[in-house]
Amino acid sequence: MNVGLGLFLSSASFGIAIAIAYWFSAHDDTGTWLLGMMGIALGFAAGYMIVAEREARLAGDQPNGSNEESAGERVGTYTLRSPWPFCAAIAAAFVLIGAVYNLPVAVAAFVSLLVTLTMLIRESR
Amino acid sequence: MSGVSTRDLPVPALARTGLLSWIATTDHKRIGIMYMVTAFAFFFVAGIMAMLIRAQLAQPNQSIVTSHTYSQLFTLHGTAMIFFFVVPFAFGLANFLVPLQIGAPDMAFPRLNAFTYWIFLLGALTVMSGAATNGGAAASGWFAYVPLSGIKISSGLGQDFWILGILMASISSILTSINLITTVFIYRAPGMTMWRIPIFTWEMVATALLVLMAFPALTADLGMLLIDRRFGGHFFDPAAGGSAVLYQHLFWFFGHPEVYIMILPYFGVVTEIVSTFSRKPVFGYVGMVLAAFAIAGLSMGVWAHHMFTTGAVSDPFFSAVSFLIAVPTGIKFFNWIGTMWRGSISLTTPMLFAVGFLLNFLNGGITGVMVASPPIDFHAEDSYFLVSHFHYVIGGGSLFAIFAALFFWFPKIFGVKLNEYWGKVCFAFEFIGFNLTFFPMYFLGVMGMPRRVYTYPNLPGWGSLNALATLGAAIMAVGVIIFVVNVIVSAIRRAPVPDDPWGGFTLEWATTSPPPAHNFDRLPPIRSERPVFDLRQSDLGSQRKR
Numbered sequence: 311m312n313v314g315l316g317l318f319l320s321s322a323s324f325g326i327a328i329a330i331a332y333w334f335s336a337h338d339d340t341g342t343w344l345l346g347m348m349g350i351a352l353g354f355a356a357g358y359m360i361v362a363e364r365e366a367r368l369a370g371d372q373p374n375g376s377n378e379e380s381a382g383e384r385v386g387t388y389t390l391r392s393p394w395p396f397c398a399a400i401a402a403a404f405v406l407i408g409a410v411y412n413l414p415v416a417v418a419a420f421v422s423l424l425v426t427l428t429m430l431i432r433e434s435r
Numbered sequence: 436m437s438g439v440s441t442r443d444l445p446v447p448a449l450a451r452t453g454l455l456s457w458i459a460t461t462d463h464k465r466i467g468i469m470y471m472v473t474a475f476a477f478f479f480v481a482g483i484m485a486m487l488i489r490a491q492l493a494q495p496n497q498s499i500v501t502s503h504t505y506s507q508l509f510t511l512h513g514t515a516m517i518f519f520f521v522v523p524f525a526f527g528l529a530n531f532l533v534p535l536q537i538g539a540p541d542m543a544f545p546r547l548n549a550f551t552y553w554i555f556l557l558g559a560l561t562v563m564s565g566a567a568t569n570g571g572a573a574a575s576g577w578f579a580y581v582p583l584s585g586i587k588i589s590s591g592l593g594q595d596f597w598i599l600g601i602l603m604a605s606i607s608s609i610l611t612s613i614n615l616i617t618t619v620f621i622y623r624a625p626g627m628t629m630w631r632i633p634i635f636t637w638e639m640v641a642t643a644l645l646v647l648m649a650f651p652a653l654t655a656d657l658g659m660l661l662i663d664r665r666f667g668g669h670f671f672d673p674a675a676g677g678s679a680v681l682y683q684h685l686f687w688f689f690g691h692p693e694v695y696i697m698i699l700p701y702f703g704v705v706t707e708i709v710s711t712f713s714r715k716p717v718f719g720y721v722g723m724v725l726a727a728f729a730i731a732g733l734s735m736g737v738w739a740h741h742m743f744t745t746g747a748v749s750d751p752f753f754s755a756v757s758f759l760i761a762v763p764t765g766i767k768f769f770n771w772i773g774t775m776w777r778g779s780i781s782l783t784t785p786m787l788f789a790v791g792f793l794l795n796f797l798n799g800g801i802t803g804v805m806v807a808s809p810p811i812d813f814h815a816e817d818s819y820f821l822v823s824h825f826h827y828v829i830g831g832g833s834l835f836a837i838f839a840a841l842f843f844w845f846p847k848i849f850g851v852k853l854n855e856y857w858g859k860v861c862f863a864f865e866f867i868g869f870n871l872t873f874f875p876m877y878f879l880g881v882m883g884m885p886r887r888v889y890t891y892p893n894l895p896g897w898g899s900l901n902a903l904a905t906l907g908a909a910i911m912a913v914g915v916i917i918f919v920v921n922v923i924v925s926a927i928r929r930a931p932v933p934d935d936p937w938g939g940f941t942l943e944w945a946t947t948s949p950p951p952a953h954n955f956d957r958l959p960p961i962r963s964e965r966p967v968f969d970l971r972q973s974d975l976g977s978q979r980k981r
Binding site: 313314317320321324325328331332335336338340341344345348351352368369370371372373374375376377379389390391392393394395396398399400402403406407410430433434 | 456458459460461462537545546547548549550553554556557558561595599602603606620621622623624625626627628629630640644647648652661665681684685688728732735736738739748749751752952957958960961962
């Protein structure tokens, strides 16, 4: 089994086990829900990894893998600069602040955020 | 690394040089540097606040600052140190190092990486800008307990800004963690199997996993607090059927794992440094990794030991799990000592700070086990004993590891080595100053001095122990000034430094200092968790054959 998957599966099992132990020890709903949801969330991540792993064959998992073997394999397109993350962060900050103090500002910031996210998606293609 | 294209996208020409190039950067190394520089700037701000606090407490019955100003000072000091210094510095270091240590060209999501830095910075500035509002900054502590943080007691904008700023920082931490985990799982170089990745990278995976479990609870908690304050909610209002204890549950469900989020990365730092300067591989590599995850897992089940005195939690459960954490932590200590045992130890500045970390953290850890026992906790709660315990863990632990990391990786990050002599002087000031500041606080706590009070009566021993603590803080401040001067002078002199000045073992030492934009011109074969050591040995072998 993949080490990453094992990590998420064991963490999910731990979350469920400690939630059960906590319930029998404390009979407290709040803590049991917190721990149980933690286990379930980790279980979702593990489930996703099981599905995703069916197709994945990672160079990093080959103990005797060499750089030559993976030469030419396209692992992604990297850019060294983009103005959009900075713009998106400012827009997101104003969405939060505007939601509390000035709704029109929040709406305008939300529209700006959508625009910057669209630009980010276009740029990464 | 083969198979990766670096493409410059059509951004304004100005963004290719100068300040704008930093604003538009998505390079993990530059983002890492920005995180670390910003974190250190907040360290200075929070440090100045600490000096004001210590000046106020130097003698009994002083009134250098008012009680309200004092409350703002300890709130912003704690908030800045925790949310804007110790955690972001770890993320900065991880940003710089993790892709290099696993042989990757960048983080998995470079643009998301840049976004997380900017939203963190905006969050930090939002919190701090509360000080400029009418009524001043938030004054309800870094934990913002209700009803102290409620609209009735904290009606000013400062508390709102605190909540909004911490929400932004939380979003940043969660997204950074997703990025880190994806990078380590997917982007390892050929041969870099999970059981070969360096301990620092493993510790960052454990930290990221903890962030993903803990921070959503904080985000929900603060969201509910904001609804209570500004939109007429009653989540935490007992008079309307809400629960103030619910706030504490949610806060500490985040808050205790946060302590380990602040320490696990630095366990990784110390492991790398101890191994390098003992000239030995890490003793018990698998044990180190499993201990990190055991600590992370158990830390999710101890939150209510901060709430023993509420009388609303299960003391036996939380006490037992709190005691259990000492076991994997003890394994780590055993392994650090095992790594040093019969090693060829060189006491360089990073190694001195790492040893300082071990001594201070041991002190804080032992007193942590003491207060995991409810009968002791009932006496120590809200006293200076806890202030001392916490600072020994985070100040004596994380801060010393941060200095160790700076001296160790500075040549890799900037291509400049810091002066060793002045580094050792800095260590002496920090170690003596730190212990002089915080050790007397154990006694003050046992004598009954409560924390978070802006002044105190002239009771026997209180004045002299507080004066000693203030003197220690001043010595620490001198140590920090020496460090800054060391950085400036070393940067001006720019003495030539080799790519691997320490004889490191992990992959970041295989590239140039500072590394090129694409990280590696060539990667060595990776056949163990010490690929650079293997490369060095094979080079030596070839030379001997010749």
